[in-house]
Amino acid sequence: MQDNKTITQSDTEISLYYIKTFSDTAREPFLILDPKFQIIGANASFYKNFQVTKEQTEGRFIYDLGNGQWNIPELKKLLEDILPNKKVFNDYEVSHDFPGIGVKTMLLNARQLDATQQILLAIEDITLKRAIEVKLANYTKDLEKGVSEKTEELKIRIDELAKMNSYMVGRELKMVELKKENEALKERQRLEE
CATH class of the missing domain: 3.30.450.20 (PAS domain)
Incomplete structure (x- = not known):
């Protein structure tokens, strides 16, 4: 048995x-x-x-x-x-x-x-899989770096535009002020005549 x-x-x-x-x-x-x-x-x-x-x-x-x-x-x-x-x-x-x-x-x-x-x-x-993962990680890193660089460039450009806008608004306000002064002078001149 x-x-x-x-x-x-x-x-x-x-x-x-x-x-x-x-x-x-x-x-x-x-x-x-x-x-x-x-x-x-x-x-x-x-x-x-x-x-x-x-x-x-x-x-x-x-x-x-x-x-x-x-x-x-x-x-x-x-x-x-x-x-x-x-x-x-x-x-x-x-x-x-x-x-x-x-x-x-x-x-x-x-x-x-x-x-x-x-x-x-x-x-x-999994050799190929790991190689693809490394390439993907490098691609992602490069993409993130590129996005970061472009974001920084855009930030600089936005800051420049904000300054230009500030100058332009300041200039507009100065023009309005000068126009008012000019009108006031004309009005004074007209009253003096």
Whole structure:
């Protein structure tokens, strides 16, 4: 009689089959690791995005993959320190310069499956998103600077116009005053005649 808590080789193979089937349908890169961080499988998106083959990947330890390019300190900390305690981590942002590929900014999500202790690691490449965010932030900063400069120019122009208006009103008032004086002089002159 089999103990319900005992996981058989068959159960592990069935579990792996379902995980691989699931990961193969996903657009984002996935790695399936055993509890010692050896790669059991990866999906086509992983192979394509990180320019590796199945032969170069499966059976290797994640830290040895691509001549050590996955020996990323942040990833190590997540897998070895956080995952064993929490069994899951979500949206950990990591940037790394991959030889031949360039710098990639990634969101890492992982879950350790209770039954088999296998680890499902999802990798979302957000490099383009972050680049767009930086460009947008720079554009916004430039736009705000431009608006601020134009606002300052308008303020200066408004102040100049206010001064001119003050001079013009003062001049008008002086003209009215002179006109009244002129009329008063004419009236006085007319009365003296």
